Amino acid sequence: MKKRLLLLNQLLLCLTMFAQVPFVGNRPINHAIRDLTFPADSVRIGLDASRDTTVSRADFELRFSGIEILEADGWLESAFAKFLPYPGAKAYHAYVCPADAQAAFTRLDDQLVRDYTAFGRVDAVGLPAGDYRLRIVPVDSADMEITLAAAETDVLHVAPYNREGFAHKDCPEGVGAYTNDGQLKAGAEVVYVTAATARTVTAHLSSGTFTGLQTILSAYEKGNVTTPLALRIIGKISASDVDSFGSSAEGIQVKGRQADSELNITIEGIGDDATIYGFGFLVRNVKSLEMRNLAVMQCMDDGISLDTDNSNIWIHHIDAFYGRNRGGDHTKGDGAIDVKADSKLVTIDNCHFWDTGKSSMCGMKSETGPNYITYHHNWFDHSDSRHPRVRTMSVHLYNNYFDQVGKYGVGATSGSSIFLERNYFLGSKKPVLSSLQGTDALGSGTFSGEDGGMIKAFDNYFDREATNFRYYTQASPAATGYDAYEVAQREEQVPATEKTRVGGTSYNNFDTDAAIMYSYSPDAVLDVPAQVTGPLGAGRMNHGDIHHQFKDNIGNDDADSAVDADLEALITGYHSRFAGFFGQPATPDVPVDTTSVTPQPVDGVIICSFDKSGTPSSDFFKVSGNGSNSKGEITIDGTTYSTCLKIESATSIRFTLSQPMRMTLYFGPSETASIKIDGTKITGATGNVYSTVLPAGPHELTKDKSVNLFLIKLEPTE
Numbered sequence: 001m002k003k004r005l006l007l008l009n010q011l012l013l014c015l016t017m018f019a020q021v022p023f024v025g026n027r028p029i030n031h032a033i034r035d036l037t038f039p040a041d042s043v044r045i046g047l048d049a050s051r052d053t054t055v056s057r058a059d060f061e062l063r064f065s066g067i068e069i070l071e072a073d074g075w076l077e078s079a080f081a082k083f084l085p086y087p088g089a090k091a092y093h094a095y096v097c098p099a100d101a102q103a104a105f106t107r108l109d110d111q112l113v114r115d116y117t118a119f120g121r122v123d124a125v126g127l128p129a130g131d132y133r134l135r136i137v138p139v140d141s142a143d144m145e146i147t148l149a150a151a152e153t154d155v156l157h158v159a160p161y162n163r164e165g166f167a168h169k170d171c172p173e174g175v176g177a178y179t180n181d182g183q184l185k186a187g188a189e190v191v192y193v194t195a196a197t198a199r200t201v202t203a204h205l206s207s208g209t210f211t212g213l214q215t216i217l218s219a220y221e222k223g224n225v226t227t228p229l230a231l232r233i234i235g236k237i238s239a240s241d242v243d244s245f246g247s248s249a250e251g252i253q254v255k256g257r258q259a260d261s262e263l264n265i266t267i268e269g270i271g272d273d274a275t276i277y278g279f280g281f282l283v284r285n286v287k288s289l290e291m292r293n294l295a296v297m298q299c300m301d302d303g304i305s306l307d308t309d310n311s312n313i314w315i316h317h318i319d320a321f322y323g324r325n326r327g328g329d330h331t332k333g334d335g336a337i338d339v340k341a342d343s344k345l346v347t348i349d350n351c352h353f354w355d356t357g358k359s360s361m362c363g364m365k366s367e368t369g370p371n372y373i374t375y376h377h378n379w380f381d382h383s384d385s386r387h388p389r390v391r392t393m394s395v396h397l398y399n400n401y402f403d404q405v406g407k408y409g410v411g412a413t414s415g416s417s418i419f420l421e422r423n424y425f426l427g428s429k430k431p432v433l434s435s436l437q438g439t440d441a442l443g444s445g446t447f448s449g450e451d452g453g454m455i456k457a458f459d460n461y462f463d464r465e466a467t468n469f470r471y472y473t474q475a476s477p478a479a480t481g482y483d484a485y486e487v488a489q490r491e492e493q494v495p496a497t498e499k500t501r502v503g504g505t506s507y508n509n510f511d512t513d514a515a516i517m518y519s520y521s522p523d524a525v526l527d528v529p530a531q532v533t534g535p536l537g538a539g540r541m542n543h544g545d546i547h548h549q550f551k552d553n554i555g556n557d558d559a560d561s562a563v564d565a566d567l568e569a570l571i572t573g574y575h576s577r578f579a580g581f582f583g584q585p586a587t588p589d590v591p592v593d594t595t596s597v598t599p600q601p602v603d604g605v606i607i608c609s610f611d612k613s614g615t616p617s618s619d620f621f622k623v624s625g626n627g628s629n630s631k632g633e634i635t636i637d638g639t640t641y642s643t644c645l646k647i648e649s650a651t652s653i654r655f656t657l658s659q660p661m662r663m664t665l666y667f668g669p670s671e672t673a674s675i676k677i678d679g680t681k682i683t684g685a686t687g688n689v690y691s692t693v694l695p696a697g698p699h700e701l702t703k704d705k706s707v708n709l710f711l712i713k714l715e716p717t718e
Contacts, residue, residue, distance in 0.1 A: 067136055067151035070119060074132065074156035075541050076317070077182035078125045080271065081134045081153050085120055086146075089138035091583035093145060094122040099131035099155045111192040112270065114234065115579045123271050125232075128181045129160040139583075159536055161292075164520040165347030165374035166396070167314040175314040176266035176290025177230040185264060188228035191216065192270075194235055194578070199243040203229065212243030214252055220265070223257030228264040233294060234271070235578030239278035240624040245649035248703060249301045251279025259309035259342075260287040269293035273545040273576050278624070279650070280323075283343075284308040293540050295319035297571050300702075302335040310343040318351040319539045319546070320359070321571050322563070324700070326679040331563055332357030335386070339393070340364050344371040349378060350532075352539030355550065355564050356383040363391035363416065370394055372516065377531065379538035380405050382550045384561040390416040390453060394510040397421065398522045401532040402428050404552060406561045408446060411435070412453025415505035420457045420484060424528040427552070429466035432457070437481030437501035438472040451503025456494050456511070457484035461525045474498070545577075546570055606714040610645040616653075621712070625651030631708040632669050634688070644668065644708040647675060653701040653709075657694060659716065664691040665701075666711040674705040693717055 072081035079096070086092075094113045095105035113122045113136075122136060137150040160182060167175055174180040177188045184190070191203045193213055202209055203216040205227045210219045219225050239251065246253025256263055263286050269275075270293075280299035283289060283306045296303040296318065303320050306313055315337055323333015336353055338361040339346050353359045359380060362373055371393040378400045380387045385407040388395065391414040398419075402409050404427035412418050413435040425431040433440045434455055435448040462471060472482045481501035485494050494507035510516050523531050532538050548567050608618040614627030626646045633642040645651065666689055667673050673690035675682055681704045682690055701709075 066149040067138060069136070069151050069153060072134060072153040072156060073542075074158040076159050076161050076536060077127050077129065077178075078123060078541070079127060079132050079134060079153075079156045079158055080121060080123045080541075081136065082119050082121050083136055083151065085115075086138040086149060088140065089146065089582075090141045090143070091139040092120060092122070093137045093139055094124070095135040095137070096124040096127070096132055097135075099133055105135055109190070109192070111232070111234065111581060113582060114271070115582050116577045117579045120582065121271060125268070125270065126178065126182060126184050126230075127158045128183060129158055131155050131157055161316070162349065162377070164518060165314070165349060165376060166345045166372040166518065167312055167347035167374070169312075169345055169372070169518050171288065171312045171345075175288050175312050177228040177264055178266060178290070184230060185228040188230055188264075190230045190232065192232045192234055193237065195237050195241040196580075198237055198241040205229070213237075214242060214244045214246055217252065217254050217265075218246055220261075220263050221255050221257060223261060225263075229266070231265070231267045233267065233269045233274040233276070235273060236275040236277050236574070236576035238624070239300075239650040239652070240626075242279070242650060245279065247282040248649045250282035250305055251300055251649070253282045253284070254286055254289060255283075256285035256287070259285050260311045261285050262287045264288045266290040266292070267294070269295075269540060272541040272543075273578060274540065275574070275576060277574070278652070280304060282307055283310055283313065285310065286313065287311045290314045291316075291318065293317045295321060295540060295544060295546070296336075297321040297574060299323040299333060301333070302338050303333070304337045305335065306337075306339045306343040306346060308341040308343070311345045313343065313346045314349075316347070316349045316351065317538070317540060319544050320351060320353045320356055321546075322355070322357075322568060325563070325698075329357070330679075332384070334358055335361050338362075339371075339373055339388075342367050342369075342371065344369075344373075346372075347374040347376070349374070349376045350538045352379045352381060352543070353383045353387075354381055354548070355567060357385070357561065359383045359386045360388035361386055362388040362395055363393040363414070365391060365414065367392045370510070370516075372396075372510065374398075374518075375400055376520075376522075377401075377528075377538060379403060379532045380409070382406065382564075385447060386411065389413070389447065390418055391450070392416055394508060395419070396511060396517075397423060398520070399423065399525075399528050399531065401528050401538075402426065402431060403529075404428065404550075405431075408433050410455065411447050412455050413448045413450040414453060415451060415500070415503055416453035417508045417510060418453065418455045419511040420455055420460055421490060422458070422522045422525040422528065423460045424525055425460065425462045426529070427463060427466050429468060430470055431460075431462060432471060432483040434481070434483055434500065435502065438476065438483035439470040440483075441480050441501065442470070451505065452481070452500030454494065454498070454500055454505060454507035455484040456507055457486050458490045458492075459525055461528075546574070604716070606712075608712040608714075609641055609710065610643055612643045614645050616645075620655055620714075622654040623652070625653075628708065634666060634669050634710050636666055636711055636713075641666075641710045644710045647703050647705075647707045647709055649703055651701075651703055653712070654698070656698045657696045657714075659696050660693055662691060662693050662715045662717055664689065664713040664715070665709060666713075668708040668710065671707045674707050675709070676702045676704045 068084045070082040097103045097105040134153045138146045275295040280303045320336035336356040389411040398421040402425045409431040434452045612629040673685035
């Protein structure tokens with residue numbers, strides 16, 4: 001009897017695997033079972049005279065085991081599973097349900113099930129906190145589910161995002177496209193964006209249908225779109241993949257029609273490898289925007305710039321890496337995440353700043369205020385400065401991990417008020433500065449010559465291992481002032497008589513005003529490193545797909561601001577393992593050299609033209625951008641060129657010289673030469689040809705104005 005049951009189970013499975021027989025429950029439809037025999041090294045399945053199938057015993061046993069789940073876990077309002085590809089499966093369906101045995105499974109969007117060549121991965125997002133199970137079912141070539149090969153995960157615990165901070169104040173419906181319990185808002189449009197679809201993806205919004213990543217976001221600028229939008233980024237999206245850029249300086253622009261226009265947009269990464277590469281984001285006139293679970297690498301200027309009249313902005317679980325090296329104090333790029341120009345009610349939390357140079361500017365000189373900003377549970381990991389640098393604004397910093405920051409930690413200027421609560425400083429020589437007083441007054445002004453700002457400090461931890469560690473409290477000599485006013489209880493107010501040494505401004509005690517402050521529950525200060533670096537801590541899901549260990553240089557101050565060569569190499573050669581969606585042609589990302597080619601000796605003249613797709617004729621140059629064959633033609637040295645490279649926001653031409661050379665650029669026949677060379681606009685151009693001598697070293701050509709480049713000529717100067 002047992003043998004018959006075993007044979008029956010094996011038969012049912014084989015019918016599903018090999019014969020592509022549709023099932024209702026465990027009953028095959030419209031096929032007569034003839035026999036099942038087991039020779040020494042194979043299995044023969046008899047269905048009818050025309051459908052006998054013989055397979056190897058090894059393949060039979062492999063398929064009999066069903067899908068193998070390699071890893072599964074819950075995260076923040078999401079859960080995932082990795083699994084081995086199933087032999088013969090064309091695609092996979094994935095389902096999620098609450099762990100309650102009575103709950104029904106809900107099928108996930110096909111784009112949430114992705115192919116990574118060696119394994120498959122499914123992510124369920126938009127889950128309220130609780131316990132869940134995932135189910136993965138292979139699909140055969142006839143689009144039938146192979147149900148007997150399905151696999152389910154164990155119970156996965158899903159935690160809620162921390163919604164503390166000013167971004168959520170007076171926003172009970174939730175920031176972005178999600179409600180406060182983690183579910184999509186009613187009527188929300190979900191758009192999946194990959195490198196292959198960034199130009200062609202469509203969104204059906206209340207004012208019409210729009211195509212292309214930037215075009216979809218630009219639809220909100222007219223003020224007539226009311227649809228909440230979840231833009232889900234999958235894999236690595238490079239500058240050259242995007243349809244257009246709304247900002248020539250930053251890249252993608254998110255903009256409302258007027259100040260504080262409510263957009264309800266979430267830009268989120270799916271999984272642990274969602275990456276924005278070669279550009280950043282500019283945000284203007286926006287209320288209710290969320291950005292989460294993304295890496296930003298090699299951005300043009302700022303990574304994320306909250307610029308001009310924004311409110312209720314929530315930036316969290318971001319991996320901020322180096323921007324483009326523009327030399328000088330921009331060797332690591334410019335600001336990683338900046339808050340400017342009357343942006344208010346902003347929360348930046350659980351972000352991982354990887355050796356960033358200028359981590360976060362908070363406030364310019366023209367804010368009218370009040371501008372309430374929160375930073376909590378961020379990991380400033382061997383980064384240099386601006387953690388943040390605050391002008392004019394009122395800022396609450398709590399439970400941040402300052403992990404051996406190079407130049408200085410928190411900086412206060414221009415009458416700002418900062419409440420510094422339960423932050424952990426490891427190996428930070430100058431953890432807290434107020435402009436021109438205390439520690440800063442001992443020099444010529446470490447980070448600013450502006451008026452000072454006032455810092456209230458409570459229960460912060462300083463390990464004091466940095467060489468020449470400096471931190472002055474209010475007990476210090478009055479002649480120098482102090483870095484921060486220490487309080488014994490968090491509710492204690494700073495007296496109005498306490499004023500900055502330069503500027504004479506006092507602390508505004510915003511943190512003790514119940515009408516202003518929000519409810520929050522800070523972690524004990526000694527728990528901060530474990531919380532921030534733990535599995536639900538800073539950066540992308542499970543800390544992303546880049547793993548790098550910094551060499552500790554406690555107390556090395558400015559020397560710590562040098563670029564980390566190993567990290568730079570990881571970023572330069574970064575590519576996503578995402579290969580595509582199951583059942584569709586694979587579109588694997590390949591490593592891209594985004595800095596420069598290796599310096600090499602040059603004999604004679606180098607000529608580089610471009611075909612109609614923008615591909616350069618010389619591999620001496622690394623080019624990203626679009627070409628054209630409809631911009632006219634020019635004749636140079638007896639040769640006529642009719643194809644060109646369009647100089648657009650996403651265009652980049654990189655090369656490295658081993659010796660000084662004269663560069664001559666030839667633009668369209670009716671154009672005036674216009675371009676940026678290493679970030680600087682050219683001057684003195686009156687025609688379509690521009691020539692200059694470049695020194696040895698790396699160089700980059702980028703857009704100044706929209707023109708067309710037909711030819712580059714490099715000639716030795718000797």
